Amino acid sequence: xxxxxxxxxxxxxxxxxxxxxxxxxxxxxxxxxxxxxxxxxxxxxxxxxxxxxxxxxxxxxxxxxxxxxxxxxxxxxxxxxxxxxxxxxxxxxxxxxxxxxxxxxxxxxxxxxxxxxxxxxxxxxxxxxxxxxxxxxxxxxxxxxxxxxxxxxxxxxxxxx
Numbered sequence: 001x002x003x004x005x006x007x008x009x010x011x012x013x014x015x016x017x018x019x020x021x022x023x024x025x026x027x028x029x030x031x032x033x034x035x036x037x038x039x040x041x042x043x044x045x046x047x048x049x050x051x052x053x054x055x056x057x058x059x060x061x062x063x064x065x066x067x068x069x070x071x072x073x074x075x076x077x078x079x080x081x082x083x084x085x086x087x088x089x090x091x092x093x094x095x096x097x098x099x100x101x102x103x104x105x106x107x108x109x110x111x112x113x114x115x116x117x118x119x120x121x122x123x124x125x126x127x128x129x130x131x132x133x134x135x136x137x138x139x140x141x142x143x144x145x146x147x148x149x150x151x152x153x154x155x156x157x158x159x160x161x
Contacts (some may be wrong), residue, residue: 026085026093027087028085033086035071038092045110049109049110059106063100070092079095087117089120
């Protein structure tokens, strides 16, 4: 990747793309919430690449270390998400290149952007579903407790008259 600051689509156009075009093509405002899933999946993918001897262990360690640094930056609110880099995947990839250099290029070995999107979304959906089920369970318990209290309050009233 020669120019790490260029957008995905920049090779397709002779002129610089407008800010309006960048805003239309960007999903980062929405999908930045997938950063945990994207980083997790990228670490697992890197471990697989090393285990299968597709990339050198030294490069895999660099990538994972870089991904951990990115996670820390995001968690601390120090990571700047850029619309021009379109989505969570490219924002992370560009930062990874800054941190670890050319080793970051290995991250796309045997994995497409579509693979990343689907994997991240599945992981996020699975986690979110568990959270929703937990919340619904808590609401159900609160409703049962409230209804039992109402029942016993009315029962006591009936027997004191």
